[in-house]
Amino acid sequence: MxxxxxxxxxxxxxxxxxxxxxxxxxxxxxxxxxxxxxxxxxxxxxxxxxxxxxxxxxxxxxxxxxxxxxxxxxxxxxxxxxxxxxxxxxxxxxxxxxxxxxxxxxxxxxxxxxxxxxxxxxxxxxxxxxxxxxxxxxxxxxxxxxxxxxxxxxxxxxxxxxxxxxxxxxxxxxxxxxxxxxxxxxxxxxGLPWSAAVHDELLTGLLGPRPAAGARPAVLGDLALQLQEALGRQVNPDSPAQMLPAFARVGVPLNSTRSYELRSVEHPAAALFLRYKELSRIHAAHGWAWREQWVRGGRFRPEYVVGGVVSGRWATRGGGALQIPRLLRAAVVADPGHRLVVADAGQLEPRVLAAMSGDPGLSRAAAAGDLYAALALDAFGGDRPRAKIGLLAAMYGQTSGEAGRLLAVMRRRFPAALALVESAARTGEAGGIVRSQLGRTSPAPSADRFWDEDADSGDGASPDRRAARSWGRFTRNFVIQASASDWALAMLAALRRRLAGIGPEPRLVFFQHDEVIVHTPVELAAAVEAAVAAAGEEARRLVFGPTPVPIPLETHVVECYADAK
The missing domain is CATH 3.30.420 (Nucleotidyltransferase; domain 5)
Incomplete structure (x- = not known):
């Protein structure tokens, strides 16, 4: 145990x-x-x-x-x-x-x-x-x-x-x-195996040759010029204070320069700006300077902070270990004679909701394999995207537009699941606390935390009421996300113990939220896969007891991390 x-x-x-x-x-x-x-x-x-x-x-x-x-x-x-x-x-x-x-x-x-x-x-x-x-x-x-x-x-x-x-x-x-x-x-x-040669090749392909210290890479410089031409004026793409009025002058008012907002804009400058932001983030967070600081001896060696987030998720003391861009995952390459066993728990939070609530309909959908597809057949006429939106609206408290309409369907068809999250939301709105499956506790609200200025604006609600709703959305998701962290930690502990039983060589080298990577000799990869599956099942029993809801860990045995997705 x-x-x-x-x-x-x-x-x-x-x-x-x-x-x-x-x-x-x-x-x-x-x-x-x-x-x-x-x-x-x-x-x-x-x-x-x-x-x-x-x-x-x-x-x-x-x-x-x-x-x-x-x-x-x-x-x-x-x-x-x-x-x-x-x-x-x-x-x-x-x-x-x-x-x-x-x-x-x-x-x-x-x-x-x-x-x-x-x-x-x-x-x-x-x-x-x-x-x-x-x-x-x-x-x-x-x-x-x-x-x-x-x-x-x-x-x-x-x-x-x-x-x-x-x-x-x-x-x-x-x-x-x-x-x-x-x-x-x-x-x-x-440390996570990291190929400097592959990393350099990827960076050069994305950004151009390594620039002098403090200078923009060539590709970012070209994108900045194209962006200025599309907006008809000289702007610094790294300055939101310049970009917001520049977009407004071409008839595109923006509340922020966040990517989700730019994706809804049809002006050609928006696509250029999105590409600039993506590549600029890679250069700043995982570029050449990052590698010199964090990669030593062919290994990326982050410093994890256990329980660094109130929900129980981990953080890091720099290094961006929990946000390795997909574009750079090809740099994670196993040593000769070794493989990476990459395992992740798909649809973890919806499955956690099903296990915690005991909702019969949601439990049946979770047992069917693809939870969203089963949910679609049960309640949304086979429309998987709409089923996913409806379930996410339930977990995250979305109430406007189509999400609000789909939430009503969820409430009718899956009453126990909705009762759990809505009870958590009401508790948060009233200033109370909620707990995860194992007892991790949400913080009590305060005036300076989790204030969402955009939440429910325009409906005539007072600032205090808007703040209460914002906190209710936090506690609604906390019970699910923190319980998912409970399962993930129990799984990690069980896997660590089982790997030690295999021998000294298979080593855990990466963990984030619902995903682990084990670096192992080729001949032990099958045993590692079996250990992963057993650890996930052990954690499910320990955390949620006798539930019919499976939490499967999908494994991929690969030489390169990018090949696991």
């Missing part, structure tokens, strides 16, 4: 020394209290590797992205499980409607002792400074013992998990989030 606590499970708290390679360990009881003396060790990484080989304890540490990264630098150790105090604290604060409280070890320790809470510092990239594990790094008061504070905070977290409304689900969420942190460190270290 990925997650719930097992009776008799051994937990060991870990505190690396501020300098050197040693550290201290302490075995913990089932309730998190100390069950043995503090044991100093001169080589902490070697001792963790030895203990891991002996029995797979659950390692308890302040933050996986610090401690585990430090351990991996020193030994080939791959812990099966851990308890990440920082990530668990964030989950528990959210569950207790205290999202905005600091989550560091020091802040959690201060709350235990009714002391003022130190504010978190902005997260930065990992470094090798000698104070990495000093107490002040975790905002502990001077003289506070790091291991003692870790043990106390961890025990307090176990008590809070037990007091949650559904403690077994919260235990699973904390375990999956912590396992995701292990995978994130490993993927950042392993």
């Amino acid at each position: 990925v997650g719930t606590a097992v009776t008799g499970e051994v937990r060991i708290a870990v505190a690396p020394d501020p300098v050197g390679s040693g550290g201290r360990l302490r075995v913990l009881a089932e309730d998190g209290s100390a069950a043995g003396p503090v044991r100093p060790v001169p080589d902490l990484a070697a001792e963790v590797a030895r203990q891991e080989a002996a029995g797979h304890p659950r390692w308890v540490w302040a933050a996986t992205d610090e401690t585990y990264a430090w351990l991996l630098e020193r030994a080939a150790v791959r812990p099966a499980r851990c308890h990440d105090v920082k990530l668990v604290e964030s989950l528990l604060l959210g569950h207790e409607s205290r999202h905005r409280r600091p989550r560091s070890l020091g802040a959690a320790w201060a709350r235990l002792h009714d002391l003022p809470e130190p504010q978190d510092t902005p997260e930065a990239g990992l470094d090798d400074q000698p104070v990495l594990f000093a107490a002040d790094r975790h905002h502990l008061p001077p003289g506070t013992d790091l291991l003692e504070a870790l043990v106390a905070v961890h025990a307090g977290q176990l008590r809070r998990v037990a007091a949650a409304g559904q403690p077994d689900r919260m235990r699973l969420l904390c375990a999956a989030e912590s396992a995701g942190a292990l995978a994130a460190v490993e993927m950042g270290r392993e």
